[in-house]
Structure formats: structure tokens, C-alpha cells
Amino acid sequence: MQTFFIVAILVLGFLITFQIAKASEYVAVLRGEEKARKQTNRINAFMLLMFLIIGLIGVYYCNEKLKGKILGTPASDHGVLIDRMLYITLAITFVVFIITQVALFWFSFKYQHSDKRKAYYYPHNNKLELIWTVVPAIALTVLVGFGIFYWFKITGKAPKNAMEVEVIGSQFKWEYRYPGKDKIFGKKYYKKTDEAKANPLGQLWDDPANHDDIYIAGDALHLVVNKPVRMIINAKDVIHDVGLAHFRMKMDAVPGTPTTMWFTPTKTTKQMIEETGNPDFVYEISCDQMCGKGHTGMRGTIIVETQEELDAWLAGKKPQYLAANPDKDPSVKKDTTAAVKPVAAVMNQ
Amino acid sequence: MSEAMNVYPEVTTSHAVHHDEHHVHHHKETFITKYIFSQDHKTIGKQFLITGIIWAIIGGLFSVLFRLQLGYPDQTFPILETFFGKWARGGQIQPEFYYALITIHGTVLVFFVLTAGLSGTFANILIPLQIGARDMASPFLNMLSYWFFFMASVVMFSSLFITTGPASGGWTVYPPLSALGQALEGSKLGMDLWLISMALFVVSSLLGGLNYISTILNMRTKGMSMTRMPLTIWAMFFTAVLGVLSFPVLLSGAILLLFDRNLGTSFYLSDIVVNGEILPNEGGSAILFQHLFWFLGHPEVYIILLPAMGMVSEILSVNSRKPIFGYMAMLGSLFAICILAFLVWAHHMFVTGLNPFLGSIFVLLTLLIAVPSAIKVFNWLTTLWRGNIRFTPATLFAIGFVSLFISGGLTGIFLGNSTIDIHLHDTMFVVAHFHIVMGVASMFGMFAGVYHWFPKMFGRYLNSTLGYIHFWVTMVGAYLIFWPMHYQGLAGMPRRYLDKSSWVSFTQFGELDKMITIVSIIVFAVQLMFVFNFFYSIFKGRKVTTTNPWGANTLEWTTPIRPGHGNWEGEIPEVHRWAYDYGKDGREFIPQTEPIGENESKH
Ligand code: HEM
Ligand SMILES: [Cu+2]
Ligand SMILES: [Cu+2]
Numbered sequence: 001m002q003t004f005f006i007v008a009i010l011v012l013g014f015l016i017t018f019q020i021a022k023a024s025e026y027v028a029v030l031r032g033e034e035k036a037r038k039q040t041n042r043i044n045a046f047m048l049l050m051f052l053i054i055g056l057i058g059v060y061y062c063n064e065k066l067k068g069k070i071l072g073t074p075a076s077d078h079g080v081l082i083d084r085m086l087y088i089t090l091a092i093t094f095v096v097f098i099i100t101q102v103a104l105f106w107f108s109f110k111y112q113h114s115d116k117r118k119a120y121y122y123p124h125n126n127k128l129e130l131i132w133t134v135v136p137a138i139a140l141t142v143l144v145g146f147g148i149f150y151w152f153k154i155t156g157k158a159p160k161n162a163m164e165v166e167v168i169g170s171q172f173k174w175e176y177r178y179p180g181k182d183k184i185f186g187k188k189y190y191k192k193t194d195e196a197k198a199n200p201l202g203q204l205w206d207d208p209a210n211h212d213d214i215y216i217a218g219d220a221l222h223l224v225v226n227k228p229v230r231m232i233i234n235a236k237d238v239i240h241d242v243g244l245a246h247f248r249m250k251m252d253a254v255p256g257t258p259t260t261m262w263f264t265p266t267k268t269t270k271q272m273i274e275e276t277g278n279p280d281f282v283y284e285i286s287c288d289q290m291c292g293k294g295h296t297g298m299r300g301t302i303i304v305e306t307q308e309e310l311d312a313w314l315a316g317k318k319p320q321y322l323a324a325n326p327d328k329d330p331s332v333k334k335d336t337t338a339a340v341k342p343v344a345a346v347m348n349q
Numbered sequence: 350m351s352e353a354m355n356v357y358p359e360v361t362t363s364h365a366v367h368h369d370e371h372h373v374h375h376h377k378e379t380f381i382t383k384y385i386f387s388q389d390h391k392t393i394g395k396q397f398l399i400t401g402i403i404w405a406i407i408g409g410l411f412s413v414l415f416r417l418q419l420g421y422p423d424q425t426f427p428i429l430e431t432f433f434g435k436w437a438r439g440g441q442i443q444p445e446f447y448y449a450l451i452t453i454h455g456t457v458l459v460f461f462v463l464t465a466g467l468s469g470t471f472a473n474i475l476i477p478l479q480i481g482a483r484d485m486a487s488p489f490l491n492m493l494s495y496w497f498f499f500m501a502s503v504v505m506f507s508s509l510f511i512t513t514g515p516a517s518g519g520w521t522v523y524p525p526l527s528a529l530g531q532a533l534e535g536s537k538l539g540m541d542l543w544l545i546s547m548a549l550f551v552v553s554s555l556l557g558g559l560n561y562i563s564t565i566l567n568m569r570t571k572g573m574s575m576t577r578m579p580l581t582i583w584a585m586f587f588t589a590v591l592g593v594l595s596f597p598v599l600l601s602g603a604i605l606l607l608f609d610r611n612l613g614t615s616f617y618l619s620d621i622v623v624n625g626e627i628l629p630n631e632g633g634s635a636i637l638f639q640h641l642f643w644f645l646g647h648p649e650v651y652i653i654l655l656p657a658m659g660m661v662s663e664i665l666s667v668n669s670r671k672p673i674f675g676y677m678a679m680l681g682s683l684f685a686i687c688i689l690a691f692l693v694w695a696h697h698m699f700v701t702g703l704n705p706f707l708g709s710i711f712v713l714l715t716l717l718i719a720v721p722s723a724i725k726v727f728n729w730l731t732t733l734w735r736g737n738i739r740f741t742p743a744t745l746f747a748i749g750f751v752s753l754f755i756s757g758g759l760t761g762i763f764l765g766n767s768t769i770d771i772h773l774h775d776t777m778f779v780v781a782h783f784h785i786v787m788g789v790a791s792m793f794g795m796f797a798g799v800y801h802w803f804p805k806m807f808g809r810y811l812n813s814t815l816g817y818i819h820f821w822v823t824m825v826g827a828y829l830i831f832w833p834m835h836y837q838g839l840a841g842m843p844r845r846y847l848d849k850s851s852w853v854s855f856t857q858f859g860e861l862d863k864m865i866t867i868v869s870i871i872v873f874a875v876q877l878m879f880v881f882n883f884f885y886s887i888f889k890g891r892k893v894t895t896t897n898p899w900g901a902n903t904l905e906w907t908t909p910i911r912p913g914h915g916n917w918e919g920e921i922p923e924v925h926r927w928a929y930d931y932g933k934d935g936r937e938f939i940p941q942t943e944p945i946g947e948n949e950s951k952h
């Protein structure tokens with residue numbers, strides 16, 4: 001019913017507009033087209049000027065309303081650089097924006113048709129054209145300079161003390177793997193993937209490096225504050241993307257071609273809860289690459305904490321090797337309850 | 350440019366003569382040859398335009414539907430279930446449906462509306478008329494170009510009605526998602542149809558493009574040297590060159606994808622476990638497709654933009670009664686954009702794991718493209734400066750175009766900078782950027798063209814009051830919709846999310862999303878009003894009574910009000926000057942056909 005009313009109102013509004021439009025055409029003919037044309041010309045010129053003024057106020061208003069909603073200060077070292085680059089660019093482009101938009105609408109208004117004025121024949125001016133080739137070129141060189149400088153910092157080699165963690169995307173979830181005590185990820189081969197045999201990542205069990213690797217699913221990814229982290233990113237099925245809005249970082253997860261990204265988280269989750277005043281605050285991993293019908297909900301979470309907290313958390317996890325090979329697990333023989341088993345193993349039963 | 354580049358059609362082709370005969374004998378034309386399988390460039394142009402309009406309505410309607418979802422994610426609309434059945438179960442747009450809608454919206458607006466509908470229309474109508482030719486170099490291939498487009502349209506349209514739905518992996522159709530039916534309903538039959546449709550479309554644009562290029566190079570009338578051509582023609586020329594060089598790459602990418610889908614090859618596929626099923630493919634590269642896609646994709650954005658730029662240049666000059674400022678600079682920047690457009694594609698791939706050093710090269714080249722863009726803007730501004738401007742609806746749309754191009758071009762500088770793009774890639778910021786700079790701006794160019802050349806196409810005017818309403822609502826609406834959207838992107842909100850309720854970081858824009866949805870619906874309604882105006886005016890619009898209603902210099906206004914097949918009744922006029930002698934020596938305008946006077950000043 002509601003829809004019907006809306007449609008009816010639209011149709012009615014349209015019919016009225018159309019009648020007025022048709023009538024105004026007749027009136028114009030009656031009153032003399034020239035005169036009517038001049039009047040609409042004046043009206044439109046005025047509207048253009050109003051558009052400029054109201055538009056600029058609107059830009060200001062929009063900014064006032066929304067600037068508080070864009071995630072606050074960055075929570076990683078790279079994020080600081082990215083935000084700085086963003087604000088440098090914003091400053092330069094804003095000046096250009098104002099100058100050109102004001103010129104556009106002001107000229108339109110000022111040089112609206114008038115019988116008294118003759119258009120000025122002005123086909124070119126090499127000097128002017130040179131100026132507005134060179135000035136933007138210089139401005140852009142500055143931006144490129146800063147941009148590439150930061151870019152190499154961000155994409156350069158990760159520091160030696162960086163911790164490593166593997167992030168694996170698949171429809172529509174995130175899984176993680178820590179390398180364990182040996183700090184080496186064991187080898188994988190995708191054809192060995194077998195959820196039923198507690199091997200969701202296709203780890204090769206005859207690689208001893210795999211024996212202490214810890215697999216995490218259905219839980220947050222834990223990172224250490226002020227400790228660089230290098231992510232090795234992978235996907236099982238289609239392309240996904242590890243989007244970390246608060247850290248200002250992002251990297252695609254491509255099946256068959258692992259990618260990497262590193263950064264240093266600078267604020268713990270607790271700090272962010274205080275800073276944002278939001279008790280529910282949590283760092284989120286958003287999948288930023290369209291990956292299927294569940295793309296919208298492909299959410300992961302990250303907890304940033306101290307090294308001790310991370311160690312304590314990891315200590316409670318068992319290597320996936322033991323879940324997949326229970327005969328190798330000393331605790332299973334002692335008949336431990338399922339609660340201590342790694343999450344995935346539980347899920348896969 | 351040397352005079353040697355002049356090629357006089359009268360001398361070089363028998364074509365013109367041939368058509369003269371046609372005209373004289375006035376051979377019998379049936380309805381079919383005149384309106385359906387017509388070889389007249391003007392009719393073909395109108396066919397492109399009307400097909401484009403139909404697709405624009407469909408694409409626009411889709412955007413209203415998915416905006417409803419975005420603005421009101423937890424409301425139900427029972428009427429949707431009535432129309433779309435299982436796709437909108439319980440009156441709620443299902444995710445598969447949402448993704449199908451955005452994919453088809455993007456595909457048809459980019460390719461069918463703003464490529465075929467824009468350059469197909471205006472290249473066809475304007476090239477022969479403005480360079481002084483009786484028709485295209487090959488009217489027959491020209492006709493085929495339309496009919497391939499038509500077939501592409503039929504295939505795409507039919508894909509909307511199959512049970513698994515149309516392609517739904519986004520208009521960029523990245524594999525593996527688009528290659529694996531197991532991963533997405535839309536990647537079943539719908540995706541094959543999408544690829545076939547695009548293949549037909551590529552054939553259409555190649556036939557069209559080659560025709561435009563050869564017509565411009567070979568069939569200019571006497572005196573029409575390359576540098577006397579209106580900027581519209583230059584723009585169409587570069588557009589066609591871009592298309593001819595880049596569309597084949599898309600075609601190859603699409604064919605490889607078809608192979609991967611149906612023949613078990615592994616061009617794009619490697620190491621895949623989908624829904625627990627282990628696929629045998631190894632050694633392919635998913636990123637390869639993105640290179641192939643964007644090698645077309647980036648030039649494509651200029652294929653969309655350049656015709657609009659050309660028409661805007663022409664319309665601003667005619668209506669400010671002043672020459673276009675810096676004709677040679679305009680031409681040079683078109684040329685520079687055309688070259689650079691091929692060298693920046695990887696700026697869409699900064700975060701795919703692209704080598705960072707390569708990335709930095711693409712940053713440099715990408716930001717370089719902003720220089721010719723800036724030149725164009727400053728030249729348009731100077732064209733308006735000290736003019737004597739008539740605000741026809743076409744002029745307003747042209748001014749709106751410049752405003753939008755500035756806004757959208759500036760946000761391109763954010764995205765082209767890989768450092769910032771890490772944060773902004775694949776967020777709503779990108780959506781805002783390309784809609785403003787390409788979507789809406791080119792639409793404005795197209796509207797400007799339609800309002801300006803409608804009298805030439807149909808011998809009648811569009812109702813200008815409706816035109817003014819159309820302009821103002823669309824202009825205000827476009828900014829209301831897309832300006833605040835940048836903030837969503839700055840907040841890191843990903844694109845292609847249909848419901849943010851499960852997130853902590855992206856729920857702060859609920860009110861904004863509602864506002865945007867309401868404005869989109871209003872803007873869509875006003876576009877329907879334009880469509881009404883268009884069809885109504887074809888039959889009932891005010892009649893054009895003079896051959897040159899805008900007081901313009903270009904050749905199309907020397908033809909009869911409703912030119913027949915062959916365009917000019919007598920001989921094709923000779924050209925003696927460039928197209929922009931407005932306000933020269935105290936004269937309002939001097940048509941291109943007028944010989945240079947004895948004591949005329951030089952510029
Ligand atoms: C100053 C000039 C411009 C620069 C520096 C620029 C830069 C960029 C960059 C870097 C991206 C990729 C962003 C991302 O996905 O993260 C992008 C996206 C896009 N740009 Fe531009 N751009 C400019 C002008 C234009 C113009 C003139 C058009 C169209 C006529 C255009 C259309 C697009 C489109 C369609 C996309 C999005 C494609 C997609 O992912 O769906 N851009 N632009
Ligand atoms: Cu996703
Ligand atoms: Cu691009």
C-alpha cells in the first residue's frame with residue numbers, strides 16, 4: 001500500500017511538472033522567446049552562484065558531521081605515515097578544489113549573457129598554458145616524492161625482530177597459524193587439505209617444522225603491541241583481502257600466490273577501548289575483496305596485547321600436529337577432556 | 350600539423366559520389382532498411398542511443414534496488430518478493446541477488462551505456478556530420494557494429510532470467526571467483542553468458558572503432574585538415590584508438606577465462622580447495638587476469654570520459670560564444686591522456702602483492718596523468734572567462750561536467766598514490782571517486798550532447814524547462830550521493846558490503862546511508878522524466894525552424910534541418926577555418942565554411 005502511494009505521488013508530481021514545463025514553453029513563445037530566454041539565463045546564472053555558495057557550506061557541514069566517524073588516530077606505525085600522506089594530499093587538493101570550483105561557478109555567473117558585453121576572442125596564451133602545466137607538475141612531484149618514500153618504508157623488508165603469523169582466507173572465514181617455538185612454518189601442500197583428518201591447512205606432517213605450528217580458527221588473532229608483525233597471507237579458494245582499517249593496512253589473499261605485509265601495532269586493544277570510549281571496541285579484519293555471497297560477513301578480529309599475554313594465550317594451545325596425530329599426543333593417552341584440544345580439532349569432530 | 354595530412358574524400362573515395370547518386374535517385378527505402386537494418390550513420394547513432402537509454406534505465410533501476418538494501422538493511426519490502434521471488438525471499442534482498450545487481454549495474458553502465466551508448470551514439474552522429482562526409486567509411490560494418498552490440502545486449506539480458514542468476518562476481522569478474530561455479534551461483538551459466546556477451550561487445554566496439562578511425566583519417570571534406578577538426582572529433586578519434594588497442598586484450602582475458610571454466614585449463618587457477626573440494630589446477634596465476642583486465646580497464650575509463658570531454662569542449666565554446674581556449678593544448682592533453690592511459694593499469698593492483706618497485710613506477714605514471722587533466726580543466730575555465738554565456742541545458746550539463754571532473758580527478762590523486770591507496774583500496778572511497786569522475790561526469794557529458802544535438806537528430810527541441818529541472822536535481826543529487834561517501838571510505842568501509850550490522854567498525858553511517866538512498870531514488874525518478882522528455886519530444890517537441898539554432902560554426906549545422914541519407918543535398922561544403930571563430934573581429938560567429946576574409950585578424 002505504501003509503495004502504491006509513493007508511486008502515485010511520484011506520477012502525480014511528474015504530471016504536474018510536465019504540464020508546467022509544457023505551459024512554460026507556450027508562455028515563452030507568447031511573450032517573445034528572446035525575453036523568456038534572457039530571464040531563464042539570469043535565473044540559471046544565479047542558481048549556479050547559489051550552488052557554489054551552498055555547496056561550499058555543505059562541504060563544511062558534511063565535514064563537521066562526519067569527520068569524527070573516520071576511525072580516529074591510526075593504531076600502527078605505518079598507519080601514521082599513511083595518514084600523514086593523506087593529510088598532505090588533502091591540503092594540496094583542497095586548495096586546488098576551492099580555486100577551480102570557485103572560478104568555474106563565479107565565471108559562469110559573472111559572464112552570463114548580457115547584451116552589453118561582447119565575448120572576448122581569446123584563443124590561446126602560451127605563457128598561461130605553460131604555467132598551468134608546470135605548477136601542477138611540481139605539486140604532483142612533491143606528492144609522488146612523499147608517496148614513494150613512505151611506500152618503500154611500508155613495503156620494505158620487515159625488521160629482524162618481527163613475529164610472523166600466517167593468515168589464510170577462505171569462504172567466508174579467516175584462519176591463522178603461528179610458527180611455534182622453532183619460528184619456522186612447516187611446509188604445506190594444498191592437496192593434503194583434509195578437514196576430516198584435522199588438517200585444514202594441508203600441512204605436511206613429515207616436515208618436523210610443522211610439529212609445533214599452532215593453528216587457530218574461530219578465535220581472534222593475537223598480536224603484540226609495539227612488536228612488528230609480518231603476515232604471510234594466503235587464500236584457499238578465491239581472492240580475499242586482509243583489510244585492517246585501524247592499522248590502515250591491506251593486502252590481498254590470493255590462492256596459489258602467497259603475499260606478505262608487515263606493520264607494528266602501537267596500541268593494545270585495551271588502550272583503544274579507553275581511547276574510543278567504546279567498551280565493545282575490537283580490531284577487525286574485513287575482507288575487502290569481493291569473494292562470494294558471504295563477503296559482507298567475512299569478519300575476523302585481532303587482539304593486541306603484551307608479549308606476556310600472548311605467550312600465556314599460546315601456551316594454552318596445542319599444535320595441530322597433535323590433533324591430527326593423536327597417537328603422538330602424550331596428553332590424549334592420559335585421557336584429557338576435549339576442552340583442551342585445539343579448537344579446530346573440536347570443530348572437525 | 351601539415352597540410353599533407355589533408356585527404357579529400359571527393360578525390361580519394363568513390364564513396365561520396367556513390368551516395369550522391371543515392372540521394373539523387375532517392376531509392377526506395379522500406380521501414381526495415383530505414384529504421385532497423387539501416388546503414389545511415391545517423392540512424393545507427395540513434396539506435397545506439399536508444400539501446401543505451403534502455404540499458405541505463407535497467408542499470409539505474411538496479412542501483413535503486415541495491416541502495417534500498419544499503420539504506421534499509423533490516424526493513425522488508427514485500428513488493429520485491431512479488432517481482433523477484435526467491436531472490437528477494439521475505440522481501441529482503443538476498444546476498445546473491447545483491448551481488449548480481451551490482452555486477453550487472455556496473456557492467457551495463459560501463460560498457461553498454463557509457464561506451465556503446467556514448468561513443469556509439471555521438472561518434473556515429475557527429476563524425477560524418479562534423480568532418481563533412483556523407484557517411485562512415487564502411488556503412489555496412491557500422492551497421493554490423495550496432496547489431497553485434499544488440500546481440501551482446503540480448504545475451505546479457507537473457508542471463509538475467511536463468512535459474513542460477515547472472516554473473517555476480519563484480520563487474521571486474523576476477524577469477525577464481527568468476528571461474529568456479531562452486532564458489533558462487535553467478536559463476537555458473539550466468540558467467541558464461543557474461544563472457545559471451547562481452548566477446549560480442551568487443552567485436553562491436555572494434556568494428557565501430559576501426560570505422561571511426563578510418564572515417565576521420567580518410568573522409569574529411571576539402572579544407573578540413575586534422576587541426577581544423579572540432580575537439581569532439583579529436584576526442585572520438587582518441588577514444589576509438591584506445592578501444593581498438595585495448596579491447597582485444599580484454600577479449601583474450603575473457604577467452605582464457607572461458608577455457609579455465611569449461612576446458613580444464615589453469616591460466617588463472619592454482620592451489621584451490623573450494624568447499625572442501627580439491628581442484629587439480631596448479632601453476633596458474635589469478636593476478637594475470639587482473640593485468641589483462643585492467644590493461645583494458647584503465648583505458649576503458651578514458652574511453653568513457655574522452656567523448657564527454659570533447660562534447661563539453663564544443664558545447665562550452667559555442668555557448669560562451671568564445672573560442673575554446675588552447676585548442677592545441679587541449680589536443681595535446683588528449684594525446685597525452687591517450688598514451689598514459691595505457692601505462693597506469695597496475696594502479697588498480699597496488700595491494701595484490703605487486704612488486705613494490707613496480708608499484709612506485711605506476712604511482713609516478715598515474716600522477717603524471719593528472720597533469721593533462723589539469724590542463725584541460727584550466728582551459729575550460731578560461732573558455733568561460735569573459736565569455737557571454739548562454740545557459741542552455743546543454744551548457745549547464747557541460748559546466749556540471751567540469752565541476753564533477755575536478756572533484757573526481759582530485760580524489761584520483763589520493764588513490765594514485767600507493768601509500769594512501771593501501772588504506773583506501775576497495776573501500777567506498779573508490780566507489781565515490783569513480784562514480785563522480787567517470788559515472789556521473791560522463792553521464793553529464795552525454796546529457797549535454799543529447800540536449801545540444803537533439804535538434805540535429807530529430808529536428809525538434811527537448812523541452813528545456815524539464816531540462817533545467819533534470820540538470821539541477823541531478824547535479825545536487827550527484828553531490829549529495831557521492832560526496833559524503835568518501836567519508837565512509839576514509840573510515841575503511843569496504844565496498845560491496847550489503848549489511849554492516851555484524852561489524853563494530855562500520856556501523857556509524859546508518860543515517861548517511863538512508864539519506865543517500867532517498868536521494869538516489871529522487872535522482873532516478875528525474876532520469877525517468879528525462880527519458881519521457883526524450884521520447885515525447887521526438888514526436889511532439891517544439892520544431893526546429895532554422896538550420897543553425899545555436900549559432901555554431903561546425904558543419905553539422907550546414908545540413909538541412911532533417912538531413913537525409915547523405916547529409917548534404919548538394920555538394921559537401923568546403924572548410925576554410927577552424928571550428929572556433931566565435932567573437933572574432935566583433936562577429937558573433939564565423940562558420941567553418943566561410944573563407945578567410947581579406948583583412949581578418951590572425952590568432
Ligand atoms: C587524476 C586522475 C586520476 C587518477 C590519479 C586516478 C586514480 C585511480 C586509482 C589509483 C584507482 C584505483 C583505486 C583502487 O581501486 O584502490 C582508480 C579507480 C578508478 N578510477 Fe580513477 N583516477 C583518475 C581519474 C579517473 C578518471 C578520469 C576516470 C574515468 C573516467 C576514473 C575511473 C576510475 C574507475 C572506474 C575506478 C574504479 C575501478 C574499480 O575498481 O571498480 N579515474 N582511479
Ligand atoms: Cu570477501
Ligand atoms: Cu585506472
